[in-house]
Amino acid sequence: LIQKQFKDRKVDIVIDYEHQTLADIQAPAGGWIKELHKGEDAILAKVEWTARAAGYLKNKEYRYLSPVVLVRKRDKKATAIHSVALTNTPAIDGMFALVNALKTEDISERGNIMDLKELAKILGLPESATEEEIKKAAGDAARAAEKLKDMEDRQPEGKEVVANSTILSMLDLKPDAKTEDVAASIMALKAGGANLQAELNALKERMQEKDAEEEVQKALKAGKITAAQTEWAKEYAIKDLKGFKGFIDKAPIVVPQGRLDLKDAPETSGCDEVDIEILKNMGVGMDDVKNYGEED
Incomplete structure (x- = not known):
């Protein structure tokens, strides 16, 4: 079951220091389990050690491994290895010390057992979560962490990302805009x-x-x-x-239409049409009006 879960998940198992992965603190890796194989009375693992962890082992500053094994409640069978810790106080009696060859190490199938309910709580799931739901959540969390790490690795050192490329392009700014x-x-x-x-x-x-x-x-x-x-x-x-x-x-018409415009009328010295007609009947011409009509 452990080997199948490891192959299905396709994620290396972390080897940390003193089970720091289980605590809510920074947990640097000391190594990564790349392969798992079933031995006669133990699980064999191929480990890729970090330089720091290799130094600890070479100097015998750390001597033992302590695995965290997930156990299925209904039949008490181990189903997966959550993580492994370098430690000098293993929980397993008679735990053998690591050899210094740093190639293949034995990992006991027994060890610290984490209840599925406890793991569900860590992953933010209800206690009623099924084993498959817990596995999926754990996988999602691991992928999210890997994606975040990849983004951090791609970010130029000493430079702060202030906007995504689409926004910068729309604003006609360079990718490294402040x-x-x-x-x-x-x-x-x-x-x-x-x-x-x-x-x-x-x-x-x-x-x-x-x-x-x-x-x-x-x-x-x-x-x-x-x-x-x-x-x-x-x-x-x-x-x-x-x-x-x-x-x-x-509105009604308040200014009558068609009334005589004085600009177009003949010069009459202020006489209207009625005055002109009366003057004509009296035998007074317009010349007389012009010559004598200006005086009051």
Whole structure:
């Protein structure tokens, strides 16, 4: 079961120091179990040691391994190895010391046993979680940690990632742009938006004034308002063009149409049509009016 779980999961088993992986602290690896093989009375493992751990073993500063084995509750069978620790106080009586060849080491199938409920709690699962759910959660956590580590490894040393590549491209900035560069670009866009809104508002006002002026001129030509009402009518039309149109449609004609325009009338020294007709009947011509009509 242990060997099958290891092959199915396809994740190297960590060898830490003093079971630090089980505690909520930084837990550097001392080595990684790359292969597992079933021996006659033990599980054999091929280990890739770190230089630091190899030094500890060479100097005999660490001598024993202590595995953390997951046990199935219903039949008490070991199903997986969670992790292995370098330690000098193994929980297993008679645990043999590691040899210094640093190639293949024996790992006892017995050891510290972690209840599945305890592991479920660590993974944030309910106590009722099944073995498959726990395995899946453990695998997801391992992959997430590996992905995070990979992202950290790709990040340039000493440089802070302030935005993803898509945002930087949209802002026309370089991949290594600083926080202040991104902030400045965003503020410039916001300012540009405010200026554009101001221009749109100004254009809207000009269009309103133009439409209002046209309607006022139509009203003047139709005789619906007098020249003295022009400014009032314009303000009304700008404020409520629809309302002004409705008012003009219902308003009576206050300036008669077709009345004589003095600019087009013959020079009569202020005489209207009636005066001219009376003068004609009296035998007084327009020349006489021009010559003598200026005096009061």
